[in-house]
Amino acid sequence: MQTFEDYQARYSAYEQIRFRRETGGLILFDLNTPAFGACFSLQGGQLLSFQQHDQRPLLWLSEQALMQPGKAIRGGIPLCWPWFGPAPDGSGRPAHGFARNLPWRLTSVLTEDNGWVVRFQLSDSADTRALWPHSFEASLTYQLGRTLRIDFCVVNLDPAPFSMSYAFHSYFPVDDIRQAEVLGLNGCDYYDQLQSMRLLRQQGPVRFDAECDRIYVDTAGEYLLRDGASGAELQIQTENCHSAIVWNPWVEKSQRLSDLADSAYQHMLCVECGNVNGNSIVVPAGGAHASAMQLKYR
Numbered sequence: 001m002q003t004f005e006d007y008q009a010r011y012s013a014y015e016q017i018r019f020r021r022e023t024g025g026l027i028l029f030d031l032n033t034p035a036f037g038a039c040f041s042l043q044g045g046q047l048l049s050f051q052q053h054d055q056r057p058l059l060w061l062s063e064q065a066l067m068q069p070g071k072a073i074r075g076g077i078p079l080c081w082p083w084f085g086p087a088p089d090g091s092g093r094p095a096h097g098f099a100r101n102l103p104w105r106l107t108s109v110l111t112e113d114n115g116w117v118v119r120f121q122l123s124d125s126a127d128t129r130a131l132w133p134h135s136f137e138a139s140l141t142y143q144l145g146r147t148l149r150i151d152f153c154v155v156n157l158d159p160a161p162f163s164m165s166y167a168f169h170s171y172f173p174v175d176d177i178r179q180a181e182v183l184g185l186n187g188c189d190y191y192d193q194l195q196s197m198r199l200l201r202q203q204g205p206v207r208f209d210a211e212c213d214r215i216y217v218d219t220a221g222e223y224l225l226r227d228g229a230s231g232a233e234l235q236i237q238t239e240n241c242h243s244a245i246v247w248n249p250w251v252e253k254s255q256r257l258s259d260l261a262d263s264a265y266q267h268m269l270c271v272e273c274g275n276v277n278g279n280s281i282v283v284p285a286g287g288a289h290a291s292a293m294q295l296k297y298r
Contacts, residue, residue: 045104045120048076081166115145167274179228211250
């Protein structure tokens with residue numbers, strides 16, 4: 001495992017890259033260019049923030065996010081994998097899998113004609129096999145320029161197939177949740193997690209006047225987050241992602257969550273993309289599964 005000093009030495013020639021260590025021990029790095037600024041955590045291979053210098057922030061990060069090893073960071077784009085939600089067998093394993101709670105290897109940070117590319121990798125270990133008994137190699141690739149693109153790939157190194165579910169757990173900023181809406185889900189079936197997974201059908205845009213926790217299945221994979229208060233419109237386009245999760249904790253749940261300010265629900269919304277529930281994936285022995293999400297303001 002590479003240390004903080006290893007990373008500092010490896011990228012010392014890049015004036016755009018700066019590594020820092022949080023009080024709790026997490027290693028973060030900032031990527032600041034003439035076009036944009038971004039911040040990553042090596043834990044989870046997670047993008048915490050991204051902002052074009054001439055635009056509003058693309059992502060939302062809780063001011064009370066826990067920056068502690070092994071604790072999920074609330075904000076940015078955590079990866080929920082190899083399962084979404086509670087562990088499938090009810091064994092008490094961590095919710096939303098282990099990918100967001102483990103350190104990933106930063107394999108490269110490269111500049112290209114249209115921006116920068118940041119790559120992370122996670123391989124199975126004794127710790128992961130204790131939670132999920134499979135051999136794998138997972139990668140996250142971020143392309144940062146006028147748009148933000150995230151590619152996720154999992155290779156099955158087992159001699160037998162394995163099943164998995166996952167989501168890009170994206171947190172987005174809104175000026176006023178009551179004036180926000182999500183388009184692109186009209187006519188889609190969804191499981192309402194606040195009504196014991198009752199199966200319902202979306203009619204029109206998704207709007208918010210209470211807590212929302214919905215899993216949409218068999219979706220088209222393209223959505224528009226419209227923030228009526230600011231006029232901002234965020235395009236969300238995916239490849240090989242057939243589920244969408246829409247979540248806002250509203251008042252009472254915000255008050256219960258220690259890493260979320262009581263009023264934070266008013267200014268954030270999760271529109272998550274991946275493959276969960278009936279869209280879960282089976283990866284054949286020696287095979288791979290890949291998907292992607294692209295974000296930009298229009």
